[in-house]
Amino acid sequence: MTAGPAVVKLRMDPQRIRQVLDNLLTNAAVHTPPGTEVSVMVSAAADCVTVTVADTGPGVPAADRERVFDRFYRVDKARSRDRGGSGLGLSVAGSLVRAHGGTISLGGGPGRTVFTLTLPAAAR
Numbered sequence: 001m002t003a004g005p006a007v008v009k010l011r012m013d014p015q016r017i018r019q020v021l022d023n024l025l026t027n028a029a030v031h032t033p034p035g036t037e038v039s040v041m042v043s044a045a046a047d048c049v050t051v052t053v054a055d056t057g058p059g060v061p062a063a064d065r066e067r068v069f070d071r072f073y074r075v076d077k078a079r080s081r082d083r084g085g086s087g088l089g090l091s092v093a094g095s096l097v098r099a100h101g102g103t104i105s106l107g108g109g110p111g112r113t114v115f116t117l118t119l120p121a122a123a124r
């Protein structure tokens with residue numbers, strides 16, 4: 001994890017935002033082969049903070065990238081069920097992030113998954 005020296009104040013429910021990050025990190029662990037590299041980056045701008053959780057696993061096909069935020073949506077249903085996933089994590093994460101006035105999106109490509117989370121800085 002890398003972070004600059006900037007101090008940023010966020011108005012947030014830490015337990016809920018932790019739940020969001022937990023889901024992204026758990027996803028990076030369970031939906032990728034063992035040994036996959038996972039990186040977390042935090043950057044701060046004047047008006048928001050951006051957290052990126054990226055891994056070098058199989059990636060999510062472009063056609064599925066919007067739908068992974070839908071309730072119960074799993075890309076590979078048989079495989080995900082083996083891993084106990086219900087397909088709810090990202091839908092809950094999306095709701096929590098929106099409730100904070102932030103955004104969450106999925107990018108990447110074959111061999112790379114990148115989730116980007118933004119949270120607005122508290123008004124001074």
Ligand SMILES: Nc1ncnc2c1ncn2[C@@H]1O[C@H](COP(=O)(O)OP(=O)(O)OP(=O)(O)O)[C@@H](O)[C@H]1O
Pocket residue numbers: 023027028029031032055057058059060068073074075076080084085086087088089090091113
């Ligand atoms: N890092 C990732 N690499 C590859 N596929 C992913 C990754 N993260 C999520 N996915 C895909 O997106 C789907 C939806 O993720 P989500 O977190 O909503 O559900 P889940 O992990 O299957 O179950 P739950 O989080 O409810 O236990 C996953 O089933 C998986 O197919």
Ligand SMILES: [Mg+2]
Pocket residue numbers: 023026027085089090
């Ligand atoms: Mg999950």
